[in-house]
Amino acid sequence: DGGITQSPKYLFRKEGQNVTLSCEQNLNHDAMYWYRQDPGQGLRLIYYSQIVNDFQKGDIAEGYSVSREKKESFPLTVTSAQKNPTAFYLCASSIFTGEKLFFGSGTQLSVL
Amino acid sequence: SQQGEEDPQALSIQEGENATMNCSYKTSINNLQWYRQNSGRGLVHLILIRSNEREKHSGRLRVTLDTSKKSSSLLITASRAADTASYFCATDDRGSTLGRLYFGRGTQLTVWP
Numbered sequence: 001d002g003g004i005t006q007s008p009k010y011l012f013r014k015e016g017q018n019v020t021l022s023c024e025q026n027l028n029h030d031a032m033y034w035y036r037q038d039p040g041q042g043l044r045l046i047y048y049s050q051i052v053n054d055f056q057k058g059d060i061a062e063g064y065s066v067s068r069e070k071k072e073s074f075p076l077t078v079t080s081a082q083k084n085p086t087a088f089y090l091c092a093s094s095i096f097t098g099e100k101l102f103f104g105s106g107t108q109l110s111v112l
Numbered sequence: 113s114q115q116g117e118e119d120p121q122a123l124s125i126q127e128g129e130n131a132t133m134n135c136s137y138k139t140s141i142n143n144l145q146w147y148r149q150n151s152g153r154g155l156v157h158l159i160l161i162r163s164n165e166r167e168k169h170s171g172r173l174r175v176t177l178d179t180s181k182k183s184s185s186l187l188i189t190a191s192r193a194a195d196t197a198s199y200f201c202a203t204d205d206r207g208s209t210l211g212r213l214y215f216g217r218g219t220q221l222t223v224w225p
Contacts, residue, residue, distance in 0.1 A: 006154075031211075042115070042200060042217040043155075056210065090154055097211025098142060098204040103154035 003027065006091050006104035012112050013078065013085060021076045021107045023091035031097045032074035036060060037088045037106075046089075049074055050097050078109060086110050116144075116201045116216035124222045131188040133219040135201030136181075144177055145202045145213070146186050155200065158186075163206070191223045 004025040035043040045058030049068040063082025092101040147155040174187040
């Protein structure tokens with residue numbers, strides 16, 4: 001089954017802690033994305049990657065970091081510098097940028 | 113920014129009625145897409161319409177695009193309770209080489225049995 005997998009589904013962060021959200025795809029897509037969604041809001045782009053070993057900041061990159069060492073993986077680290085991390089995080093991929101996005105099922109991050 | 117705006121923010125109808133949602137955007141585009149999101153889940157792609165197309169159908173979905181008005185509409189015919197979800201439009205930016213998509217805040221559709 002081809003698709004995009006996010007884990008964990010729920011994650012709790014303590015003050016001063018970095019946490020990493022996993023995103024894996026087996027669709028052979030070049031482009032991958034991380035979005036943040038707050039209640040009742042649209043999606044805001046955090047980071048995106050058009051190709052392996054390359055990524056660009058989106059609209060709200062501060063307090064987040066990513067890596068793209070493998071085509072199928074695009075993990076997102078929420079650092080302690082992100083003061084308001086509670087949100088629903090969505091990972092997506094597309095065959096190339098600007099085309100149809102395939103989304104994972106999301107990770108709900110909360111602060112303890 | 114290019115972010116699209118959906119209208120209305122919320123829509124409540126009875127089963128069997130048609131639901132129409134609108135999206136407006138700011139700059140020239142290559143394509144416009146509509147997505148659906150059930151509560152607490154990821155988004156699911158519904159339909160993509162390119163800038164040289166005016167109308168597209170997929171099952172009970174009909175999408176129109178008016179590039180002169182920078183607007184699009186999504187019509188769901190004969191709605192069902194299972195259509196209850198948030199619907200988002202997403203656009204690219206023809207003037208940018210980045211290829212990213214811009215999402216609106218969505219329309220929350222509730223269909224009552």
